Amino acid sequence: MEATYFGKLAFDWNPEIFKYFKIDAPIIAVTATNGKTMTNNAISYVLEKAGKKVLCNKEGNNMETGILSTLLKNCTLSGKIKSDFLVFEVDEGYIPVVFKYLKLDTLVVLNFFRDQLDRNGEVESLILKINDFLKTYKNNLVLNSDDPNVSRLAQANPDNKNIYYFSVEKYKYATKNMSEAGEGKFCPFCKTKLEYEYYQYSHVGKFVCPNCHFGDNKIYKIAKNVDLENRTFTVDDISYKTQFNSIYNIYNFTAVISVCSLYNIDISIIKDSLSTFVLNNGRLEHLVIKNTPTIINLAKNPTGSNVSLRILNEDKDEKELLFVLNDNLADGHDVSWIWDINFDNLNNVSRIITSGNRAYDIAIRIKTSGFDFNKIEPYLNLQEAVNALYKNNTKKYIIANYTALQPTRNEILKLK
Numbered sequence: 311m312e313a314t315y316f317g318k319l320a321f322d323w324n325p326e327i328f329k330y331f332k333i334d335a336p337i338i339a340v341t342a343t344n345g346k347t348m349t350n351n352a353i354s355y356v357l358e359k360a361g362k363k364v365l366c367n368k369e370g371n372n373m374e375t376g377i378l379s380t381l382l383k384n385c386t387l388s389g390k391i392k393s394d395f396l397v398f399e400v401d402e403g404y405i406p407v408v409f410k411y412l413k414l415d416t417l418v419v420l421n422f423f424r425d426q427l428d429r430n431g432e433v434e435s436l437i438l439k440i441n442d443f444l445k446t447y448k449n450n451l452v453l454n455s456d457d458p459n460v461s462r463l464a465q466a467n468p469d470n471k472n473i474y475y476f477s478v479e480k481y482k483y484a485t486k487n488m489s490e491a492g493e494g495k496f497c498p499f500c501k502t503k504l505e506y507e508y509y510q511y512s513h514v515g516k517f518v519c520p521n522c523h524f525g526d527n528k529i530y531k532i533a534k535n536v537d538l539e540n541r542t543f544t545v546d547d548i549s550y551k552t553q554f555n556s557i558y559n560i561y562n563f564t565a566v567i568s569v570c571s572l573y574n575i576d577i578s579i580i581k582d583s584l585s586t587f588v589l590n591n592g593r594l595e596h597l598v599i600k601n602t603p604t605i606i607n608l609a610k611n612p613t614g615s616n617v618s619l620r621i622l623n624e625d626k627d628e629k630e631l632l633f634v635l636n637d638n639l640a641d642g643h644d645v646s647w648i649w650d651i652n653f654d655n656l657n658n659v660s661r662i663i664t665s666g667n668r669a670y671d672i673a674i675r676i677k678t679s680g681f682d683f684n685k686i687e688p689y690l691n692l693q694e695a696v697n698a699l700y701k702n703n704t705k706k707y708i709i710a711n712y713t714a715l716q717p718t719r720n721e722i723l724k725l726k
């Protein structure tokens with residue numbers, strides 16, 4: 311009887327399948343355009359360090375079927391999940407589907423940017439979908455106060471008293487004007503132009519609506535004294551160290567601290583865990599290849615690419631860049647989003663190599679930004695590109711889009 315029941319679970323991809331699981335542990339979900347995998351893994355890592363048993367989709371299978379298979383692999387024959395916490399990254403579009411039957415205890419929303427496939431308001435429809443889901447949701451909602459696309463979700467259900475905003479204080483490279491393509495420049499409630507005190511990156515920054523005061527939030531956790539050179543910041547006067555040197559990860563980690571604080575995890579455990587947390591999957595991964603420091607990062611949309619270039623530009627050392635761009639199904643066949651990447655004023659970049667099946671498109675894009683064409687080398691063949699990259703010991707930055715990331719990482723690891 312139970313075997314057929316399990317079989318039904320396994321083979322019937324009906325959304326109602328979620329209601330057959332017996333879960334009495336809190337479920338934490340992370341959603342965003344960028345940073346889901348990093349934040350999800352960091353929350354899970356801290357909870358495990360605190361001695362909790364955690365079920366997590368660490369590999370990033372974040373759609374309905376991916377979450378379902380994580381649950382199926384870890385449940386008993388009667389559908390019972392034995393865990394202290396369930397921590398899932400969930401694709402933005404699948405929140406209402408997955409959590410129609412699973413009881414969500416905490417939802418973390420990091421950011422919403424235009425993604426690679428989206429040129430015409432897809433972001434807005436995703437936000438509205440989540441907003442609809444939140445109209446009846448009353449549990450913890452952890453929101454990035456500095457992204458207007460996210461912050462607005464607090465108003466979906468006026469009866470929800472469990473809203474927790476996180477924020478990051480102005481950092482060294484924040485700008486007065488927006489330097490990268492972004493969303494959310496108008497108040498979603500009264501359509502007035504938002505006033506920004508500063509931008510951290512893209513449209514993320516300190517904003518307020520001068521008409522209805524949208525954006526004037528009471529903050530639960532704020533990261534201060536951000537020092538990317540030393541990779542440190544403080545929250546509630548506690549000093550944290552991380553392995554990552556990007557403003558974008560300071561936001562992710564402030565979300566992690568917020569969530570873990572809500573579950574009363576010991577601050578010293580959070581602090582120790584974050585200081586050792588790394589992700590060895592090409593997401594801002596630091597490697598040494600042929601005695602050459604190398605930083606590889608995934609970038610599947612303009613904001614992801616701009617964040618990588620921001621890290622590159624904040625580094626004063628001479629460096630070379632490899633950009634690998636594919637246009638496979640999972641990447642989106644339309645690569646016009648590369649025109650929203652900010653390649654202006656690259657700091658001390660002596661050579662750029664491009665590869666992937668759209669190596670020439672990205673080479674032309676970079677040339678158009680004013681970078682010396684004689685210093686751009688396109689290679690359709692990835693192995694040739696990697697060999698050309700490592701013909702000297704200059705520091706390397708590698709940016710690769712979705713289907714390009716693991717092949718590129720594998721290719722450079724062959725040289726290790």
Ligand SMILES: [Zn+2]
Nearest residue numbers: 497500519522
């Ligand atoms: Zn307003």
